[in-house]
Amino acid sequence: MSNIATTDGWDDRALLDLVTIKSGQVDPREGAFRELPLIAPDHLQSRTGRLIKKETAAAQGAISGKYLVRPGDVIYSKIRPYLQKAYKCDFVALCSADMYPLTPRPGVDSSFILHSLLSRDFTNFVVSVSARSGIPKVNREELAEYRLRVPSEAEQRAIGQELDAVDDLIATLERLIAKKQAIKQGMMQQLLTGRTRLPGFDAAWHSAKLGSITTVTMGQSPAGYTYNSDGRGLPLIQGKADIRDRVTFDRIWTTEPTKTCKEGDVLLTVRAPVGYTAIVSKPSCLGRGVCAISTPRDNSFLFQALVYAESAWSLYEQGSTFTAVNSNEVRSFAIQWPSDASERAAIAAALDDADSVLRTLQDRLTKARTVKTGMMQQLLTGRMRLPVEVAP
Known part of the structure; x- marks a missing residue:
């Protein structure tokens, strides 16, 4: 049974008092059903209630019985419940026998049911009961055990909305x-190859090896592996695991650095995955698996070109289990290089601006997802109440 907080005006109800599970299956090969969309667990995105793929039963070659669902029905994946796959239908469709058609x-609102099924409380419950048998699947008897607090239909509707x-x-x-990522990719394809020139620039470009235009510092394990967790010394960068969103972040610190890099240097991973690039956020120790590449004034352009x-x-990869490149291969790697330093700076500025827009949008997305999580915890438990109109 779920943990239920006392909520004034909300009723304690079993889930199966709020929904019915459809019974009876149809043959997806029949003319009335074969062109209907068929929804299976792999067509749903985890935790979002979103349909990510829509294919007909015929296109999927379905032959076994399926459930017929109608607008307003909610389907829930009974297998691997920790994936939190549910969807509120707004069209007539078929659903797989691996899903519960609800x-x-x-007097019960579909959106309220959908979000309740995606809630942390319900997910914790179904994961715990499915663990009893060691099979990641929730059966009808287990589903019948779940209880929740339910407000009036008007408040359900307000919460769902x-x-x-x-x-x-x-x-x-x-x-x-x-869309912005696609635009940025298009800008890179045009600006970093010279196919499109920014106004006012017409100087020649040439192919330049990194060793001829940059300083390359290969990483090396610190002497004695003297690591610290108290923030003393320099943060140690050892590979892609120490990079977040193309920028390095603190993970391990060492007081005995062997090779170092400075803020603003361009970082390149030299062990699998090879070629992943980032900007160094603060002076750091370069561990094995990475190298730092820098120029006196063109690090921004260099970063965009390497991305x-x-x-x-x-x-450069040899297909072995342990994929890596050496210093000679890094120094011989060639990029397109405008001979005019002003053009390099202008291209870098344009691409940096595009990255700034993307970072702002990513921050908004992260905030919206956090807000959604908080709203679910508050609204679906009645800790936060919404004003609703009372019928005369």
């Missing part, structure tokens, strides 16, 4: 980020 009873609105905001931000060229490092 029809809200009169508020959470749906945050979901819409999150989806909008995700689409906008994807664009990331996939090209696959040519």
Whole structure:
């Protein structure tokens, strides 16, 4: 049974008092059903209540019985409940036998049910009961054990609408980020190859090896592996695990650095995954698996050029289990290099501006997701109440 906080005006109800589980299956090969969308667990995104793929039963070659679901029904994946896969249908469809097709009873709001199924409380419950048998699956008897506090239909609807609105905001931000990322990729393809020139620049470009235009410092394990957890010394960078969003972050500290890099240097991973690039956020110790690349004034351009060229490092990989590149291979790696320093700076500024827009949107997305989590915890437990109109 779930942990239920006392909430004035909310009823203690069993989940299966609020919804019915559809019975009876249809043949997806029949003409009336074969062109309907068929929803299976792998068509749903984890934790979001979002459909990510829509295919007909015929396209999937379905032959076994399926459940018919209608607008307003909520489907929930009974397998691997820790993945939190649920969806509120707004069209007629079929659903896999690996999912529960739930029809809200009169007076029960579909969105309220959806968000309740995606809540932390319900997920903790189904994960715990599915663990009894050691099989990651929740059966009907276990589902029948779950109880929750339920407000009036009007308040259910208000809660569902508020959470749906945050979901819409999150989806909008995700689409906008994807669009801006595509624009940034297009800018890189044009500006970092010389196919498109910024106004006022016409000087020649040439292919330049990193060793001829930069200083390359290969990482090395600190002497004696003297690590500290109290923040003394320098943070140690050892690979992609020490990078977040293309910027290094503190993980391990050492007081005996062997090789170092300074803030603003460009970092390159030289062990699998090879070629991942970041900006050094503060003076650090370079461990094995990375190298620092720097120029007197072109680090911004260098960073953008190496991000664009990331996939090209696959040519240097030998296909062994332990993939790495050495200092000679790093120094011989070539990028397109404008001969005019002002053009390099202008290109870097344009791409940095695009990155700044993306960071702002990513911050908004992170905040929206955090807000959604908090709202679910407050609204679905009644700790926060929404004003609703009372019918005369």
